[in-house]
Amino acid sequence: MKEEIEKQIKEFGFPVIADEKSGALQWVDMRELKVxxxxxxxxIKPFFEALKENRLVTTKCRKCGRLFFPPQKDCPTCRDSDMEWVELSKEGVLETLTVLFVKPPSFGKYNPYTVxxxxxxxxxRITAWLKMDPTKARPGMRVRVQVSRREEEGYLMYELVPVEE
Ligand SMILES: [Zn+2]
Structure with a gap:
């Protein structure tokens, strides 16, 4: 699409493309949008309060016993809000990872990171940044959830780190 727009700018003078269905010309904004x-x-306030104390909590459906992470107010199976807060163990097994070199716009300022x-x-299951050399990470290895502060914003977040054995 970028090439088509550049071609249009050269030929037509403006960043426009034709709508696929109607053929109507559309202006393509070239400026980045800050959101x-x-x-x-x-x-889910208890989740943040627990994180502050270095604990991980989530919601559990009182009817079917299903655990949700991140915490949810309602159980999609029972269609009920009868949830209780439970503490989670912060350890588990690494299942998969990916290193992001091409990042979404809101994460553009960070160095490549591993999710x-x-x-x-x-x-x-928990999805989080993995704080270790990704070439040394292997599915099946033990990891734990660590509460730390996100650079440079300074707010608390959780990430996965290898369990030292
Ligand atoms: Zn349920």
Whole structure:
């Protein structure tokens, strides 16, 4: 699409493309959009309070016993909000990982980073940054959730680190 736009700028003078269905010309904005958003966390406040104390908690459906991570207010199976907060073990097994060199715009300023999925010993899967040399990471290795501060914003976050054996 970028090539088509550049061609249009050369030939037509403007960054426009024709709509696939109608053929109508559309202006393609060439400026980057900076996005900031608000998200209500009132329903999952205990999650953040626990993280502050270096603990990991999540919600469990009182009816079917399903654990959710990240925490959810409602159980999609029971269609009910009868949830309780439970503490999770912070250890598990690394399942998969990927190193991101081409990052989404909101993460563009970070160096390449590794995103991994681990299955916690309590069952739920957790997706987080993996803090280790990715060439030394192997599926099946033990990892744990570590609460740390995100550089350079300074707020608390969780990441996966290898369990020293
Ligand atoms: Zn349920």
């Amino acid at each position: 900031s958003y608000l998200m209500c966390i009132e329903n 991994a999925i681990a299955k916690l010993d309590d069952g739920p």
